[in-house]
């Protein structure tokens with residue numbers, strides 16, 4: 065009975081199999097339909113499917129290996145640059161953060177292997193210093209100066225307005241990973257206090273009323289960038 | 292490139308600097324760049340190509356006029372050299388047409404020189420005018436009046452009258468400066484105009500009764516080449532700033548002991564905060580037998596509202612390196628580190644470049660200037676931890692560890708970096724060393740007060756009219772710094788207090804403003820000299836709020852190693868929060884004092900020991916404000932939050948800087 069039912073289906077399913085050859089999502093869909101319908105993957109399909117899965121897995125493995133070896137190569141390069149320097153850990157972390165915008169976990173693990181230093185000790189250092197980040201930065205950065213001069217001239221109000229608008233606190237990134245909100249201590253433009261830095265551009269004498277406008281401009285620039 | 296020899300240095304010293312006849316110099320420091328200095332540079336370069344001009348386009352760091360960023364300096368043959376502030380790309384390209392092609396100075400952007408002259412030997416070609424009362428609304432009519440009078444006396448073609456952006460004199464009515472001699476008159480009346488034109492401009496006679504006699508309060512020793520020298524060029528430093536001549540003198544004319552003796556004569560005290568005698572620090576480090584000694588430049592600049600050290604590192608990096616070399620020679624150190632905040636990428640870049648250049652020319656290496664002195668310097672980045680400004684924490688950080696302080700003694704001069712004797716000096720301290728070696732310790736000690744010699748750089752910010760870097764001899768009063776140099780409080784509001792020393796310092800109320808600054812006087816007032824942050828506050832600023840701001844900073848930055856600081860700071864902040872919400876109780880003040888005392892006594896490092904200072908000093912001078920919160924309760928909080936909001940808004944409006952081209956019409960509108 066099973067085989068009787070599956071034969072015409074196999075014919076019907078040539079197209080999905082065809083699709084699955086090129087498209088991971090289609091492969092998954094095919095598997096799902098088969099399992100739903102039969103409770104298992106019928107023999108007529110299983111050879112073909114396992115071949116497909118093996119190909120995909122192999123490709124994934126290659127990507128991962130490539131990623132690993134890039135990470136390894138990068139870390140090795142950073143370490144080589146600082147190899148003979150005593151106390152090099154912090155400088156290497158700076159180099160890593162410069163490259164990635166944060167210190168990714170895989171990189172920290174690789175660094176631990178490369179330096180022969182316990183991962184816990186690396187994290188102990190990373191977490192001590194505010195400058196090192198463990199999360200990837202947002203696509204855009206909005207940074208409010210919270211130095212003394214800016215504070216006196218109302219940076220707290222600016223920060224509150226931004227928090228409300230973005231729905232995140234300082235040090236956090238919006239859920240869509242678009243905007244990262246942060247504070248900084250004196251960027252040396254006290255003459256322009258209160259100052260806000262948006263994607264590296266410093267704005268002076270910023271007013272609470274301006275905040276929305278700046279964010280709208282940022283979002284628009286996003287849309288232009290992704291047609 | 293060849294290593295420099297002492298003979299090369301001597302030859303450079305004898306050769307005068309020749310600049311091209313026409314140049315424009317753009318001040319490209321972090322503050323300037325943030326305000327658009329790079330765009331200005333680009334616009335100047337484009338205009339130069341487009342109009343096929345040959346003026347030299349030069350780069351420099353900052354002269355310190357943050358209020359006017361971006362700032363450029365222009366030299367045109369036959370014209371007085373001038374600084375222009377509040378530039379932007381459009382004004383820059385207009386400036387080329389006006390100043391370099393039509394040979395006319397540009398209105399509304401000039402910052403007049405503070406080096407005011409006393410004689411009119413050279414014929415007057417330009418008159419800078421500025422109404423210094425309030426926002427200067429009558430500047431334009433002053434200009435017209437002068438123009439009319441010049442015309443009447445048939446001098447209209449010879450002399451240009453220019454509206455200045457700033458003349459460095461405040462609330463002294465109408466002020467004019469006659470260029471190129473820079474004779475300056477203040478408080479001039481309508482009737483004086485004809486007299487000035489006849490006597491001074493036509494006749495070349497100085498009107499002593501009108502002349503502004505108050506000398507400039509500033510004395511630039513540390514900052515003397517900032518804004519002039521190209522921070523990216525060793526050659527420029529060598530030629531323009533007599534660079535490495537102090538090192539040559541130290542290596543060839545002095546023994547290390549004599550260098551220390553010279554420093555002792557100079558009586559230089561550390562500019563990083565505590566004011567420890569620099570000569571003594573070097574001597575202690577030198578006296579410690581060891582195979583290796585280190586010198587560290589502390590460029591961690593932790594005060595969250597100060598930027599002196601960054602500005603010096605960015606504007607004149609070689610002077611700090613030269614200072615480090617001399618320090619190293621004096622104490623027998625062969626390795627040095629610049630510990631600089633990672634948040635200061637420009638400073639890092641410029642110091643790294645300076646080190647590279649010095650290495651290339653043999654100013655760093657195994658045999659510096661052929662004198663057998665070996666030294667090398669490296670940069671290490673801070674990573675956003677205020678506590679790493681503390682010496683033992685800084686050392687831990689350079690060693691690649693968490694920056695937790697350790698108990699002293701042993702002091703770093705005994706057991707420092709990698710266990711070796713180490714001297715840690717602040718940026719400004721090291722930058723003071725080359726001038727001392729060049730001009731002598733006695734010359735340096737000739738400035739300042741008996742206990743605090745020399746000059747001090749302050750970053751004056753907050754509710755001040757002109758936020759800027761100021762370098763004054765020790766002993767200058769706070770009032771002179773804030774009122775005479777920086778123009779007093781913005782918007783004509785009333786000054787309330789000044790905060791010095793950042794998170795480790797305290798507030799000084801207006802009644803003590805005539806105190807001459809020195810390590811001792813500031814300490815007596817419950818504050819400290821600190822590294823040079825000076826925050827000006829007006830009557831609308833709440834002292835409880837300011838205390839809370841600094842305390843929160845310290846609590847955030849506490850490394851948590853010892854309980855008095857970790858727990859005490861947190862509790863203190865809780866109490867202050869409660870008070871400022873109107874939920875304080877009568878016993879809170881006593882409790883605050885108890886916690887402060889415990890923190891001061893029992894904290895392991897300077898952070899915890901000094902964190903109570905902002906709280907204690909506001910309590911000392913502004914107890915009323917705490918009382919008002921405690922006694923007034925939530926009703927009081929509601930009342931002040933209602934009154935504060937509109938006031939802040941209108942101040943914001945008033946301070947809005949007119950955009951280029953907008954100034955003239957704005958002033959006109961204000962007048963009519």
Ligand SMILES: Cc1cc2nc3c(=O)[nH]c(=O)nc-3n(C[C@H](O)[C@H](O)[C@H](O)COP(=O)(O)O)c2cc1C
Nearest residue numbers: 561562563589592593680681682716717720897898
């Ligand atoms: C919490 C704390 C932060 C400090 N921050 C700085 C700083 O940012 N820059 C600095 O030069 N000194 C700082 N100091 C003082 C230094 O520890 C050290 O005394 C100074 O760099 C010595 O240099 P000097 O003798 O030239 O002043 C700090 C001290 C403490 C306790």
Ligand code: SF4
Nearest residue numbers: 851852853856896899
């Ligand atoms: S006083 Fe504060 S910053 Fe200093 S060691 Fe103790 S906890 Fe750390």
Ligand code: FES
Nearest residue numbers: 209211214253254
């Ligand atoms: S405090 Fe914000 S720029 Fe200095």
